[in-house]
Amino acid sequence: MTELPKTFDPAEIETRWYSHWEDRGLFAPERPGAEPWTLVNPPPNVTGSLHIGHALDNTLQDVLVRHARLKGMDARWVVGTDHAGIATQMVVERQLNEKQQKRTDFSRDEFVAKVWEWKAESGGEITQQLRRLGCSMDWANERFTMDEGFSKAVLKVFVDLYRQGLLYRDKRLVNWDPGLGTAISDLEVETHDMKGSFWHLRYPLEDGSGFIQVATTRPETMLADMAVAVHPSDARYAALVGKNVKLPITGRLIPIVTDEHADPELGSGAVKITPGHDFNDFEVGKRAGFKPGEMLNMLDAKAAIAQTSDGLIPPELIGMDRFEARKAVVARLKAEGFLIPHVDKDGGEHDAEPRTIATPYGDRSNVVIEPWLTDQWYVDAATLAKPAIEAVRSGATRIVPKSWEKTYFNWMENIQPWCVSRQLWWGHRIPAWFAEDGSIYVAESEAEAQAQAGVARYGEGWEEADEVALTQDSDVLDTWFSSALWPFATMGWPDEDVKALGRYPNDVLISGFDILFFWDARMMMQGLHFMGDVPFKTLYLHGLVRAADGQKMSKSKGNVVNPLGLIDQYGADALRFFMAAMESQGRDIKMDEQRIAGYRNFATKLWNAARFAQSNGIGASATLEPPAAELAVNRWIIAETVATVQALDLALADLRFDEAANTIYQFTWSRFCDWYLELIKPVLNEDAVHHPWMGEETRAVAGWVLDQILVMLHPFMPFITEELWSKMGPRDRDLIVSNWPRVDAVSIDPAAAADINWLIRVIGEVRAAKNELGIAPGVMLTAYSRGANQETERRVNAFYTALRKLARVQDVHHQAAPEGGALQIVVDEATFVIPLGDVIDLEAEKARLTKAIAAAEKERDSLAGRLNNPSFVEKAKPEAVEKARADHAEKAAEAERLSAALARLG
Known part of the structure; x- marks a missing residue:
């Protein structure tokens, strides 16, 4: 046994123990013959750094993998990073710009070599930060989505899908980022509400008989209009269907067609159709008979005006930026009489109607995204989705929380072709x-x-x-394409039979709900197609970590929380425990630094409990099974330990992280530290002098229980538990690879449990009553029992020492109490009457309580009135409503507590 320092210092412990675990290879899955258990970490971008979402995601994973390892499984936690095509290329290009260089100053191979140089020097910072969080990942087999083995898997999947007719080249609309010059995924598009305009235009009929009115927020796109659509049931335009209009500026003749996309109730009911520059219009255009190859494209890769295939855009507009072209087009439409002015409520005329417009921006370039018609590579996602849908319906993969299944099915059943090509230099180059x-x-x-x-x-x-x-095709693959292979390509596929080796499928995947479609669903599709089995048996979707006021964190709001700063201040164990304790099956988590501080206090309490144990000769347990025990207090704590292990196992099996954390927290703080250690003090001191066997038994039981606490708490707080484990006595192995408690066959003594629970209730009631009445804790009182049966009288006699030491009740008389004011405590059938005449002024105390109750009830009722007012609940800020609810609950509880205190005085 090594004496513990007085002060718990997380920083020193964390650095030392993580190096110890990693240097000795204790994270590696090296248990031949053991049941395999596999989990893959969602690969963070190689450019990334640890943010609060990573802290949540990886804490939950580490809880599960450490639990599985302690249960004796061959636990494998695959770690690695994603090459992050766009993000990484941008980082390296910025570095070049600082040297007055640009990507195109180099050949493609030279630039890619510079990216690899950057990765070797600066990439993977987040992997060091994951170590600080305590993640027990298999670093010896760290993977990268561009490493040789993984790249081999990516090429094979692309080629196989192509040969199977499930991957093809097609001309379609994509989200085009003019700033980056590449197609991007929906996940990389952010929509912002922007002030804009709504222009109303006249399109003249070809025969000169009149006009048809349309409206648009992007008037420049009229340069590539190919039709005007009206609803099939709109009688106003029935006679015009099939006729042509002659477009202003270009003079192009375009047909009037019918399509249900046009809403008769919206505006004029007629809609301009630009299939090469609008996702809805693209579908309308296809229904109208236009092939994608025939659709007009009026923009180049930088979103400047380009000539359409029919050559009808005026030369003076060619090369003009899209937004400058907008001004020029509006001016010309106005000059030629094709712009319908907007009349405001005061009768004033304006070129356009002001509107707030949802505008798509690239999340990295911060440039407005354009729907752009271009040749790209696509995966037939609809075909691949069918087995993935069935896998969830059949239960082969369960989604937790189950409420996400509906969202999953809705997206998968309506899935569109998946664009997998990107116009970048960094990434897996398309093998075509x-x-x-x-x-x-x-x-x-x-x-x-x-x-x-x-x-x-x-x-x-x-x-x-x-x-x-x-x-060779100059494009590279979307990083979601390669990361979709993560559950099996990281395991050695295609060179090894990863299913036969027990590495696939993974047992669980933990993911943020925001990448359900972009990553999780695509892993389902690729895993089922290439491995013939689901990639993971359970998919757990957690929520977001939000700021304390419930807002989403963002740099622009200045409310981003740095998890590394929290680790510096409170320790990794405290942050991890907060994340687990607050994770309630997919609900968003609100940051609460006070709670993190509270969990740091919890660690300190455990540290002090271990120091108390050492000072009383309590050390490491010599057995996995609980020691033999005769004393009721020891038989009780053994039963409590067994119940905690069972509850913890059940909570973790159900992925109820908050319940699991609360289970071990309550047992450690309340049952073990607050009650058991207090109850055994007399046994370790006075009783042990006269009955040495009591002390020996109690030390053995206390040591065993503390060991079980360290093991159960280890998945949540690995650093402090490993430190205490090492200091409590000689061990044959480190805690991280120790054994989970074995309690299934432990016999429980219900009578002992009932006795100690009764004792705790009596002591707790006396202490609470003293506190409510302002009586000093150390004041000795005398009690008289009324209505006590033989069992209660036996307990009073059996636990006389504990009642005197802990409840400060020096005597309990089984007879009527003297006349006068007294405190009354009811436990089961017995009422304990405690005279207070010599301790406090009863009448003054009753008056004080009565006044305090009235004040609390008044505030409670006032808050209830506000909360029952629909106007307040609907119009006030959410945080104000929430505070009112919290204050109401607090005042209601206060009134109830004070009323109970008054009632006790009789």
Whole structure:
């Protein structure tokens, strides 16, 4: 046994123990013959740093993996980073810009080499930060989505999907980021409400018989209009359907078509259709018979005006920025009489109607996103989604919380083709080669592609002919495509049979709900298709960590919380415990630094309990099973420990992290520290002098219980528990690879439990009553029992020492109490009457309580009135309503507590 310092210092302990665990390879799955248990970490961007969401996500994962490891499983927690195509390329380009250089100053290979140099020097900072959080990941097998083995898996999946007809090249609309010059995913688009305008336009009919009115928030797109749509049931336009309008500025003739997209109740009921620049219009255009290859594109990659294929855009507009072109188009429409002025409520005329418009921005470039018609690679997601839908319906994968299933099904059943190509230099380059005749050859290597091209052009004897000139596609794959392979490509696939090795499927995946579609669902699709089985048996979706006032954290709001700062201040254990204790099956978590401080106090309390144990000769337990015990207090704490282990196992099996954390917290703080250690003090001191066996038994039981606490608490607070484990006595192994408590066969003594629970209630009631009445805790009182049965009289006699030491009740007489004011405490059938005439002024105390009750009730009722007022609840700020509810609950509880104190005085 090594004496513990007086002060608990998290920083020193955390650094020392993490290095110890990692240096000795204790995170590695190396238990031959043990049941495999696998979890993969959602790979953070290689450019990233630990944020509060990572702290939540990784804490929950570490709780599960440490629990599985302690249960004797061959626990594997795969760690790695994502190459983060756009983010990483931007980082390196910014570094070049600082040197007055740009990407295009280099060849593609030279630039990619610079990215690899950056990764070697600066990439992966977050992996060091995950260590600070205490994540017990298998660092010896760290993966990267661009490493050689993973890249091999990516190429195989792309080629196989292409050959199976599930991956193809197509011309469709994408979210185009003009700032980055690439297509981006929906996840990378942020929508902001912006002040904008709504212009009303006249489109003249070809025959000169009149106009049809349309409206738009983007008048420049009229340069690529291909139709005007009206609703099939709109009688106003029935005679015009099939006729043409002659577009202003371009003079293009476009048809009037019917489509249910047009809403007769909205505006004029007629809608301009620009299929090359609007997602809804694209679908309308297809229904009207336009093939994507025929749709007009009026923008280049930088969102400047480009000539359409019909050559009808005036030359003076070509090359103009889209927003400058907007001004020019509006001015020309106005000059030529095609702009309908907006009349405001005061009769004033304006070019446009002011509107608030939901505008899409690139989350990294902060540039307005354009729907852009371009050739990209797509995966047939609808086909791949069908088995993934069935897997959840059948229960092969369960989603927790179950409420997310509806969202999952809705998205998967309406899934669109998945655009997997990006116009970047950093990433997995698409394994497709183009010949001069337009043929495409998809293969895992250029040599394979050359073989395909040779056979296609020259037949089987192509080897003797000249090679075909091939050019590899310059695009790279979307990072979501590669990360969708994470559950099996990290395990050695395709070179190893990862299912046979027990590495697939994963047992659980923990993920934020915000990437359910972008990552989780795509892993389901790819895993089922290539492995024939679900990638994970359980998908747990957690909520967001929000600021204390409930707002979403953002740099612009200045309310972002740095988890590393919290670790510096309170220790990783306290932050981890907060995350677990607050995680309630998918609900958002509000930051509460006071609670983190409270969990730091919890760690300190455990530390002091261990110091108390050491000072009383209590050390490491010699057995996994509880020691034999005769004393009721020891048999009680053994029963409480068994119940805690069982409750904790059940909570973790159900992924109820808050319940699990609260279970071990309450047992440690209340049952063990506050009650058991207090109850055994007399046994360790006075009683042990006369009955040495009592002290020996109690030390053995206390040591065993403390050991079980350290093991149960370890998944949540790994650092302090490992430190205490090492200091309490000699061990044959570190706590991280120790054994979970074995309690299934432990016999429980209900009578002992009933006795101690009775004793705790009596002591608790006396202490609470003293506190309510302002009586000093150390004041000795005398009690008289009324209505006590033989069992209660036996307990009073048996626990006389504890009642005297802890309740400060020096005598309990089984007879009528003297006349006069007294405190009354009811426990089961007995009423304990405690005369107070010599202790306090009863009448004054009754008056004080009566006045305090009235004040509390008045405030309670006033707050209830506000909360029952719909106007307040609906119009006040949410945080004001929440505070009113909290204050109401506090005053209601205060009134109830004071009333109970008054009632006790009789």
